[in-house]
Amino acid sequence: MVIAIIQLIVMIGAPLVGPGDGVAIGMLGGVAGALAIVLWWVLFSRARWFERVGAIVLMVVAVFAARAVAHESIVGAGQGMMIYFLPTPYLALALVAWAVATRHLQDGVRRASLVAAILLACAPFALIRTAGIKGGAGSEFHWRWTPTPEQLLLARASDEPGPLPPSPATPSSAAPVEVPKEPETPTAKAAAKPAAAPAPPIAETIEAAAPAATETPAEWPGFRGPGRDSVVRGVRIETDWSKSPPVAIWRRPIGPGWSSFAVRGDLLYTQEQRGDDEIVSCYRLSTGEPVWRHRDAVRFYESNGGAGPRATPTLSHGRVYTLGATAVLNALDARSGKVVWSRNAATDTGRKIPEWGIASSPLVVDDIVVVAVSGTLAAYDLATGSPRWVGPQHGGSYSSPQLVTLDGVRQILVLSAPGAVSVSPADGKLLWEHTWEGGAIVQPAITADGGVLINAMSMMGGMATRRLAVTRGPGGWTAEERWTSNGLKPYFNDFVVHKGHAFGFDGSILACIDLEDGKRKWKGGRYGNGQLVLLADQDLLLVLSEDGELALVAATPDKFTELARFPALDAKTWNHPVLVGDVLLVRNGQEMVAFRLSLAGRGD
Secondary structure, rough: OOOHHHHHHHHHHHHHOOOOOOHHHHHHHHHHHHHHHHHHHHHOOOOOOOHHHHHHHHHHHHHHHHHHHHHHHHEEEEEHHHHHHHHHHHHHHHHHHHHHHHHOHHHHHHHHHHHHHHHHHHHHOEEEEEEEEEEHHEEEEEEOOOOOOOHHHHHHHOOOOOOOOOOOOOOOOOOOOOOOOOOOHHHHHHHOOOOOOOOOOOOOEEEOOOOOOOOOOOOOOOOOOOOOOEEEOOOEEOOOOOOOOOOEEEEEEOOOOOOOOOEOOOOOEEEEEEEEEHHHHHHOOOOEEEEEEEEEEOEEEEOOOEEEOOOOOEEEEEEEEEEOOOOEEEEEOOOOEEEEEEEOOOOOOHHOOOOOOOOOOOOOEEEEEEEEEEEEEEEEEEEOOOOOOOOOOEEEEOOEEEEEEEEEEEEEEEHHHOEEEOOOOOOOOOOEEEOOOOOOOOOOOOOOOOOOOEEEEEOOEEEEEEEEEEEHHHHHHHEEEEEEEEEOOOOOOOOEEEEEEEEEEEEEEEEEEEEOOOOOOEEEEOOOOEEEEHHHOOOOOEEEEOOEEEEEEOOOOOOOOOEEEEOOOOOOOOOOOOOEEEEEEEOOOEEEEEEOOOOOOOOO
């Protein structure tokens, strides 16, 4: 009874005292208490050996029985281990309660009631489902018979886009096309399992618009903006949201997925899951109305992250390039959604779909589009989709390829299981690599003086941030560690670089470190597994928390200062926010919203 009381205190009290780490402590404390109770029961109790051994056997049988009828989200959660760990504390508590309540009853009644107690302790885990993990709260549980947001969306009246106006005749994409080079980005200048659905064709070419020879660059061409660095320039907003709060322009439901947005003109692009179809969607920026949807008959699902695609579309020269969670790579006409070509990048590279799916966003460099498939880079011809090269094969990764310029040489950098890997855009040959065990999800960053910032993670979260000095000498490239800091430990929350400092997430709390030595300048504000963008002209961070709240935080190294907060979404939010002019786009796996922000000096 003493062990059980201590176990209950830890299980209930730890999450209340400290969300995030407290949840983990509560779970581990519950399992540890259960093991202590079982050891006491077997080694020190005065019960008959038949009851001692019989109770343990009943517990094991009950867990496997619950697993046989549990919801797929429970069976697959925690890399398939949750169903074994989750009931364990409650089974031990049920054993204690049974032993106390029946110690004076006859043997037959005691044994029958033991069976009932063990089954009742396991029964709830056959009646629930999980909506995945959430940073500070562990798993999100619901009764298994309650519909998911995706099911509610599919049950709504159809919101399919109307017919598109006819488009002018365009040449076939199969014809040779000269694609002009993309302008260098600010960053470059600065230095699971697949669903059982049938796979798409390995290669498919359909007549559609050729890449435009000239085109106004997209305002937000893809993942984390023009430089893949989440930096917004040329925009200043009002920070007193008590007087000038964000105003919702439109709000609409959306299918699950952790994609962000790409924006050009009045069109925005994202990815989502709807039933058995993985979808690339185009909507009006001004109204939220659907324009077109492209469907692939594949579905990816895993318990921790849920269903749907993980990557963000990329806009370039009149096309939208997308990579799905099962490695379906599409080149679509941005105006109509028609398929230009399609590949299966996993098949092309010989890579397996990682446990949490493919999360790499495509990168357009000159006349190729580059994707990362479980840590392996692969390039395709923009015009035809023909494979151009496959880079070195390394361990799994969820990082996207990043175009950088180091020592005057353009290169493609990706974080993967061994650390950082850099290849030549021309042929995919290895330029340099830096080994740091653990792997990464976030994007690398380049400092103003050409340093490279990378991170590493473990199964428990982010481990540290490291600065590399990358140079080219007579013997080739070298990448040496300059410092490693545990003052900033991003997991899958990207960080930004600004005026000699890095700002990002240290676990679930925002932090700032000095790029000179890696020392932490401040830490404050709990935003869960959120994401952020930097308004560079204003020294301002716009944070989207895991709970769907917007916050403004000063991007200065002196201290943590939160300037404003505003509720935006009402569910777990891992998607990156997008700011185009005065329009802020946010979404999660259930809903997307467009807000208008008051610009500084202009009023409402």
